[in-house]
Amino acid sequence: MLTQILYALSDEVRLSIVRQLDEDGPATCGVFEVDRPKSSLSHHFRVLRESGIVATTRQGTALLNALRRKDLDARFPNLLDAVLERPASTARKRMRT
């Protein structure tokens, strides 16, 4: 649901997580530069997961979080790019750095 996505993105902590995921690619919860205890972070990741913005998969003992860019772009074209203040993506492929 759109409002659920907008709500998830309307929090500075969660938005900063999404920005970092967009810039650096999938990452485990621990690496995020957010000044919060892990139980708080876990809550924010849950909100991101339940709104469909992030997908989480287990990677050994850690959990890897990835931005669901394709799903989001398919359902709400340009929304993620607009929120991330990037030019609208024209289905262009990202290159490895």
Added chain:
Amino acid sequence: MLTQILYALSDEVRLSIVRQLDEDGPATCGVFEVDRPKSSLSHHFRVLRESGIVATTRQGTALLNALRRKDLDARFPNLLDAVLERPASTARKRMRT
């Protein structure tokens, strides 16, 4: 602030107001098809106003609300169109339609 805009748009009542403003143009508070008492509506309009999404001007005894499309597009390109699920406006003049 971006999060403030996203928050304002993350409520069904406010989003429906924004959609109606987008489709029908500026309107007074009374005309909106929202099942809420006026004090509740007033609250939602305040949130929309304070986030910079809507501008309100007095028009006789009523208040006219207008979507601040230009300001929004200037500061957060494509955001409003993406939220309204419309194709991104190119804001470019074209010879062909």
Added chain:
DNA sequence: TCGATTGTTCGAATATTTTCGTACAATAGT
């Protein structure tokens, strides 16, 4: 000025979110 129209403001109840400590669960390595 009176009365009708249109919204805002106030205040308090309700609901929802955020926060964070503690306990718990899953996995990996030794």
Added chain:
DNA sequence: ACTATTGTACGAAAATATTCGAACAATCGA
């Protein structure tokens, strides 16, 4: 099996938002 590493789940307190009735304010027309 034991231990360390990563997160989740729970629960309760604090912070925010929503809701709505009632009172108030601004404007207009007669």
